[in-house]
Amino acid sequence: MAKELKELTPRSVSYSQWYQDLVIKADLAENSAVRGCMVIKPYGYAIWEKMQRQLDQMFKDTGHVNAYFPLFIPKSFLSREADHVEGFAKECAVVTHYRLKTNPEGGVVVDPAARLEEELIVRPTSETIIWNTYKNWIQSYRDLPILCNQWANVVRWEMRTRLFLRTAEFLWQEGHTAHATREEAIEEAQKMINVYARFAEEYMAVPVIKGVKSASERFAGAVDTYTIEALMQDGKALQSGTSHFLGQNFAKAFDVTFVNKEGVRELVWATSWGVSTRLMGALIMSHSDDNGLVLPPHLAPYQVVIVPIYKSDEQLAQINEKAGNIVEKLKAMGISVKYDNADNKKPGWKFSEYELKGVPVRLAMGARDLENNTIEVARRDTLTKETVSCDNIELYVRDLLEEIQANIYKKALDYRNSQIKEVNSYDEFKQRIDEGGFFAAHWDGTPETEALIKEETKATIRCIPLEGYKESGKCIVTGKPSAGRVLIARAY
């Protein structure tokens, strides 16, 4: 009965069921009493906090500061930018009243007398409220650039939700910057997509492709949307972060101008960029297996867990002392470690549990090890075990963590690279789309062709890659000239 207790649906049976099972069983999140909204549980939140801490540092290292803007946006703000309202109007939560009253028949009802003069929208994103604010902050070129980020929750009333991948409320950060020149704003948008790509690859161990979105996949209100696209184990793409060059669209909508060095009034240039708790989904789906979560050491809440194996209190006391020593040494090196000597669970149970939770390195110490001055080291990524000396174990573990980090990245990268397929005809593309993966193909650049591909294959142009694929050719659908290949895939 041992392994069945995990009750994880194998990936081969149903990838989406596996994902759901894993999120629940690994204690990352659960569905809440509110439709489409999740509860992020402590273990899942610990991973998010690690992501946040690292990203926040990277934002600060690139000159940004944090601020906070309101949850509510006056309805009129949203309609100032035509494309923007078009993009978000269908999925907004609207606040219409500000008071309840007790119901004579029990409970409470909305007080009809307390209707708001102007409805408030729960932010689906904050461009409008922020640019309305920036108007007051900017008069001169000396006030620029403004490089603000905020960590916040936003609400998009999605019809169908999936834990972390798409929830009605989600956590994210949104950077909103204001610049004096077009060039500077474009540079900022590109800088931030590079920050995201570096974070994904170095911390999440998720390889991503940087690119530009086609017009129809672009953020509502943007001139250009830069994206990082990751590939999940089932061959579907996941947009993992976006950075937008907004041009002067929001400056126009909110009348944000500055006086330049020559004394001439100009519209301000803008960017916005964000990543969300969706990254959790990317992290989970990129590395995990049928035994549970596999976490990259750089983001694992516990990088190491130590499990004592003992038959008597006396033995436990000896192990406690020796393991305690190792814990101190690991902590001194900045490694997060959990020593689990809880006596209400057996070692086998703990092994299975930490495997499910993706702890990168597990150390086990028992009577044999006490005698031999050894310890058993098990790595989550390969599920291999070996017994090593306790001498300098902390150095061994430190190196092993880096090796695991590199290994899971390489594994994900090899897989991703194996799933990029060049296709040169629409027939070939249609035949192979069910295989999954990225298809590198020529496209004539028109929305009509893009819409046709989506209609007929449910695949979308994920991005026009920033690097590589620049040779010219002929569109696989229309045969018209194309300047370079784009990546097409089915996506989450």
Add this chain to the structure above:
RNA sequence: CGGGGUGUAGCGCAGUUGGCAGCGCGCCACGUUCGGGACGUGGAGGCCGGAAGUUCGAGUCUUCUCACCCCGACCA
């Protein structure tokens, strides 16, 4: 918004032609165990999603409702 499903113990579920509301896990107590999810004995735990109806009698039948989940169209 279309299609499918599920609501019974903390969780996962069973409950036959309508007749004492059950099983597994978990939980509590005690003991034996402990190198890959241990076992024994005892124990606690329920408005059967909600409302109305049929009936001597409803978890079960009828009607109405509410909620959630899954698959599609829309999206980070």
